Amino acid sequence: MVNHAPPAIPSRRGNVRHSFSAFPDSWPGSGLLLLRITIGLPLLYWGIHDLLALRLSAIPELAAAAASVFVIAGLFTAVAGSFIALVEALMVFLPAFAHPPGLLIRVFLAAVSASVAMLGPGAWSMDARRFGRKVFEIGESRRRPS
DSSP: OOOOOOOOEEETTEEEOOSOSOOOOHHHHHHHHHHHHHHHHHHHHHHHHHHHHTOTTHHHHHHHHHHHHHHHHTSSHHHHHHHHHHHHHHHHHSTTTOOGGGHHHHHHHHHHHHHHHHHOOOSSSHHHHHHOOOOOOOOOOOOOOO
């Protein structure tokens, strides 16, 4: 059986494994940056708005807004994107937080946040600066002598 786990990256705290083997730049990286900003800004706006209004629904909104700061920066993107998807899904299904006019945008934000968590942050992110890009050299395969 072949182990397909990503390689360990040495750091000061030992070996760190991360989910993304490459951080795309150019057009794909720009698209991921645009996607992260598109997710983060509305959540940040709604979190600040509900905080200033002192509503009960401000608790999940503030949690999503805090996670959106991480998504915009591209820091801990997989965890923050998954957290946003979970919070938005809970706000759709829990009756205390479900408001009919905003249900579709919540479903959309949950789906796009989960997509960002799966795709990764891209080259213009803090995660790319922390872990660096991987270089894959494709050439002749070297066989071990038998």
